[in-house]
Amino acid sequence: MIDANISDEELVELARSAGEGDLRPFDRLVERHRGRVLANCRYLTRAAADSEDLAQEVFLKAFFALERFEGRSSFTTWLQRIKINHCLNYLDKQRRRPSVDIDDEQLHGRNELRVEPMAQRRMEALSQRERIAFILDSLSETLRVPLILRDADGASYGEIAERLDISLSAVKMRIKRAREEFRTRWLDAFGDPLAG
Amino acid sequence: MTTRNPPETVDDPRAINTGDPIEVLRNLEEPVSESFMAALDRKIQRRLLATDMGRLTWYGPILVVLETISMIFSIGGRQRQSTEGAKDE
Numbered sequence: 001m002i003d004a005n006i007s008d009e010e011l012v013e014l015a016r017s018a019g020e021g022d023l024r025p026f027d028r029l030v031e032r033h034r035g036r037v038l039a040n041c042r043y044l045t046r047a048a049a050d051s052e053d054l055a056q057e058v059f060l061k062a063f064f065a066l067e068r069f070e071g072r073s074s075f076t077t078w079l080q081r082i083k084i085n086h087c088l089n090y091l092d093k094q095r096r097r098p099s100v101d102i103d104d105e106q107l108h109g110r111n112e113l114r115v116e117p118m119a120q121r122r123m124e125a126l127s128q129r130e131r132i133a134f135i136l137d138s139l140s141e142t143l144r145v146p147l148i149l150r151d152a153d154g155a156s157y158g159e160i161a162e163r164l165d166i167s168l169s170a171v172k173m174r175i176k177r178a179r180e181e182f183r184t185r186w187l188d189a190f191g192d193p194l195a196g
Numbered sequence: 197m198t199t200r201n202p203p204e205t206v207d208d209p210r211a212i213n214t215g216d217p218i219e220v221l222r223n224l225e226e227p228v229s230e231s232f233m234a235a236l237d238r239k240i241q242r243r244l245l246a247t248d249m250g251r252l253t254w255y256g257p258i259l260v261v262l263e264t265i266s267m268i269f270s271i272g273g274r275q276r277q278s279t280e281g282a283k284d285e
Binding site: 023026027030031034035036038039040042043051052055056057059060063064128129131132135147148151152179182183186187 | 226232
């Protein structure tokens with residue numbers, strides 16, 4: 001029986017000493033972090049259908065890298081790095097595949113892509129989670145990724161700059177713009193966020 | 197009239213429940229499916245099995261060579277012993 005109050009780092013120790021056949025300590029770690037990891041995978045990549053697979057792959061990588069966890073940072077921070085790398089690699093692969101860019105200006109006039117008034121009304125009935133997905137999915141990758149890393153994941157500006165291989169000032173600029181875009185789009189679509 | 201900029205929520209810990217839409221991004225979580233843990237455990241077990249198979253393919257040829265060498269030496273040793281034994285007799 002694993003104590004409910006045990007820390008993540010103690011669970012890592014238990015998972016290491018449990019041996020390969022006993023996944024219970026690691027499962028406990030997964031249960032604690034899966035909701036957050038899944039949300040990040042979902043919103044970073046915009047891949048709703050693949051997000052569970054992505055989250056599982058993050059935990060799979062973490063499991064086989066547990067021996068290398070040195071405890072210099074918290075388990076959450078360590079897991080966050082694995083998750084960010086995995087999601088950014090996924091985005092890189094997606095970028096190399098031919099696809100239609102939904103931000104393409106030429107597509108905006110096409111009838112099949114017009115939002116019907118009925119769809120507009122349906123937006124009012126969306127849950128908070130669906131609203132978040134709606135707004136985040138509408139942002140370009142350039143703005144969406146740093147925004148999620150900063151405001152949902154709590155990564156530092158420096159870390160985001162390193163991960164995205166851009167300058168610190170570019171990170172700050174993108175996050176500022178992303179927040180403005182997010183606020184504007186949210187208020188236009190739904191009004192007060194806390195009104196539900 | 198002065199306009200106030202919306203607070204930068206994450207950077208400003210005092211900005212809690214201000215009505216800023218960015219707040220919805222905090223502690224963002226998604227509900228996982230019921231099969232999530234079972235699917236993850238299956239993936240881990242499959243990878244463990246593949247790692248074990250990998251170890252076998254690594255060690256396999258080396259073990260065969262070592263066993264062959266030790267067999268040759270033990271046969272040679274037994275033959276020498278029996279030859280020397282026959283001479284003594």
